[in-house]
Amino acid sequence: MSAVTLTDIVKRFGNFTAVHRMSLEIPQGSFVTLLGPSGCGKTTTLRMIAGLLDPTEGDIAIGGNRMNNLPIHRRNLGIVFQNYALFPHKTVADNVAFGLKYRNVPKDEARRRVAEALELVQLPNLGSRYPKELSGGQQQRVALARAIVIEPDVLLLDEPLSALDANLREDMRVELKNIQQRIGVTTVFVTHDQTEALAMSDLIIVMSDGRVEQLGAPEEVYNTPATEFVARFLGASNIIEGTCTGIEGGELSLDVPDFPKLRVPRARAPHVTGAGPVKLVIRAEKLTVAPRAAAATDGFALDATVETVDYQGQSARYFLRAGRHQLQAINMIDDHLFAAGEEVSVRFRVKDCAALPHEGQ
Numbered sequence: 001m002s003a004v005t006l007t008d009i010v011k012r013f014g015n016f017t018a019v020h021r022m023s024l025e026i027p028q029g030s031f032v033t034l035l036g037p038s039g040c041g042k043t044t045t046l047r048m049i050a051g052l053l054d055p056t057e058g059d060i061a062i063g064g065n066r067m068n069n070l071p072i073h074r075r076n077l078g079i080v081f082q083n084y085a086l087f088p089h090k091t092v093a094d095n096v097a098f099g100l101k102y103r104n105v106p107k108d109e110a111r112r113r114v115a116e117a118l119e120l121v122q123l124p125n126l127g128s129r130y131p132k133e134l135s136g137g138q139q140q141r142v143a144l145a146r147a148i149v150i151e152p153d154v155l156l157l158d159e160p161l162s163a164l165d166a167n168l169r170e171d172m173r174v175e176l177k178n179i180q181q182r183i184g185v186t187t188v189f190v191t192h193d194q195t196e197a198l199a200m201s202d203l204i205i206v207m208s209d210g211r212v213e214q215l216g217a218p219e220e221v222y223n224t225p226a227t228e229f230v231a232r233f234l235g236a237s238n239i240i241e242g243t244c245t246g247i248e249g250g251e252l253s254l255d256v257p258d259f260p261k262l263r264v265p266r267a268r269a270p271h272v273t274g275a276g277p278v279k280l281v282i283r284a285e286k287l288t289v290a291p292r293a294a295a296a297t298d299g300f301a302l303d304a305t306v307e308t309v310d311y312q313g314q315s316a317r318y319f320l321r322a323g324r325h326q327l328q329a330i331n332m333i334d335d336h337l338f339a340a341g342e343e344v345s346v347r348f349r350v351k352d353c354a355a356l357p358h359e360g361q
Helices: 042-050 092-101 107-120 136-148 166-183 194-200 218-223 228-233
Strands: 002-013 016-027 031-035 057-062 077-080 154-158 186-191 203-208 211-216 237-248 251-255 262-265 276-283 288-291 300-311 315-322 325-332 343-348 353-357
Touching: 002 042, 002 186, 016 042, 016 057, 016 186, 016 203, 016 211, 031 042, 031 166, 031 194, 042 057, 042 077, 042 154, 042 186, 077 136, 092 107, 092 136, 107 136, 107 166, 136 166, 166 194, 186 194, 194 218, 203 218, 203 228, 211 218, 211 228, 228 237, 228 353, 237 325, 237 353, 251 276, 262 353, 288 300, 288 325, 315 343
Parallel strands: 031 186, 031 203, 077 154, 154 186
Antiparallel strands: 002 016, 002 057, 203 211, 237 251, 237 276, 251 262, 276 353, 288 343, 300 315, 300 343, 315 325
16 A cells, blocks of 8 residues: 555646656655755655645545645654754753644643654654754654654654754764564655765655656665666766667667677667667766776676776775777775876776666667
8 A cells, every 4th residue: 555645736826837747655664765966856755745735736645545636734743853953941851742732632641652653763862952953863763752752643853864964974874774564664865965865765755857768776776777867867877878789688788989799688778679878877886996907707808998997995986098089997905005197997897787778868
C-alpha cells in the first residue's frame, strides 16, 4: 500500500510553474528522499504534502484518502523544519508535548509518550531544560521527538541537518535513519546533499526544474543514471561524447575518440535504444591513476598527464588530460600522491561504464 500518492500535481506561482505534472507513489514504511538543487521544486512538493500549500492541479492522497484542501492539523503528519521551530519559552518536555495537547491526549499518557520519545532520540534526562540550553544537535533531536510523539502517518523532514556542522551532520544522519527504521514511519526527506540521500534513502527522487529526472534505489540512480543531469548531480562523473555502433548479445558497441573499442553491458545503458550519438559515463572514483610504467592487469588503460591535484586528506581528486579529454579521478592515497605535470596511466573497467542517449535522441 502506498502511504502517499501524488497524481498529476502542478504548482504555479503566478506565471511560474514550480512543479510540473508530478506523479509518484511513496511506499508504506519507506524512507524517500526528494533530492535536487535549490529551486528544483522539492520543498514545494513537501509543503503540498504537508498542507502548507495547495496544488494548482492534481490530487494528493495519504493512506488512500484524498487530502486536497484538508488543513495541515487534520493530516496527522510529523514535520521537522530546517530551523527546528522550537518554542524558546517552553521546556524540552513541553515542546515535545505540544502536538499531544491539541489532540486531547490525557496527561498521564502524554507524559509517558513524551518520555518514550525523548528516550528514542537519546535525550532522556533533558526534559526540564530550555532550547537555548541545548546544542544544535540536541535541538534537532527535540524537534524530531516532537514530530514522532504524535505517532504520525507520515514524517516530513525539510533539510533538518543543514544547520549542523559536518561531523555532527554525519552522526545525525545515521541516528535519524536508525530511528526511522525502529518506529517504521513513512518518511519524506528533502535535501540537496547527495551523500545524505545516498546514505539514508530506500528510494531517491531526483528533481530538476520542477520535474522528476529519475526515481529509484540509491544504487540504481548512482550507477545507472537516466539523464546527464543525474550523472552530474550525483557525484563526480566523466561524461564523454561517443557513438553507439550497435547493440548485440546484451552489449552496446561504443566508439569514443582516443578510447579503445568498448562493449558496455546493456544493463548499464537501459535508455540507449539503438545506434547513434551517446554519452559515455564513468564515475570519478572508478578511474584509477597509476604510474605510466606499471602494467595494467585488469580492464583498459589510457595515457594521461596530471594537470591539477585537489588534495583531500585521505584521498585526492586528479584532473587529467588524456588525448582530447579532460578527466577527473578520485583515488585514495596509499603510498604516492601524484603531482601536477606527472605522466600517468588511467585505468578503468568496462563494467564500471554507463551510457546515456545523447540529448535529443
